[in-house]
Amino acid sequence: MRRLFHNRSTDPWEVVDAKAVEPVSAYTDEEIEDMEIMRVHSQTLHGTYMFDLKTGADLRRAVVFARQRLLQEAAEKEYNLFLTEGWSVTQFRKGKRHRAEVRYVARPAYAVTKKLRTPPPPFLAMLGGKESL
Template sequence: MLFKFRRQWETPWEVVDSKAVKPVYMYYDDEDSLDIVAVSDVDTRGTYLFDVNHLTCVALRNAVTFSRQQLIQEVAKKDFNVLLLESWRLTIFRRGKSHRIEIMYSGRPAQVLGKLPHLPPPPFIDVLHEFVC
């Protein structure tokens, strides 16, 4: 066979659960201090994998929050400094006693002048309580 993706003796990762949050506006028009000068034409998306020994609610929250921080760092390279729309999808995999978390974080980058607004937590982060908490 020309392409072998997995060794035959390796057990594959099994999908345990998945949650998704559709795009949500993070800032609203009533915020007077938000001076938007540029908005990207397309969303930016990043996929992040985390191997965890013990699957806890804190680990899930930290994975989503870290993924968001990484995406903000990526859009900062293109001179954007906030995400106007944010969405994410979390998938939990299991292989034996090991767990893997995959986060696909997406956002619409924008450039804001002046003082940046307070960064709220990722949208609907409390849906993670259904997993292991």
């Protein structure tokens, strides 16, 4: 029997691009010295998130969102910052549709500090687009 219509749901997602940043320190040595680190989680937290994309800037926003979501999960366990952070992004395409899988990894800690600075995800410039989100 001949197939008259092409079923788009069976088309596979094609990998278009992949980038990764290994976990690096989120704070400078001076900033860490100014903190009173009370406890550090015994394991690295991992989060995997899927996003449908419309523009390239959406890719940067997806990484920022993944970081915020993982930080919320850490806050539920009573941690308030990440000592180390890293991420990977895999971009997919199916026809005109674009999707990204963001995997975010971080080592949460609880610290007392006068100025708690929340840095952006490391090396976001690798993804191109605007510098500020």
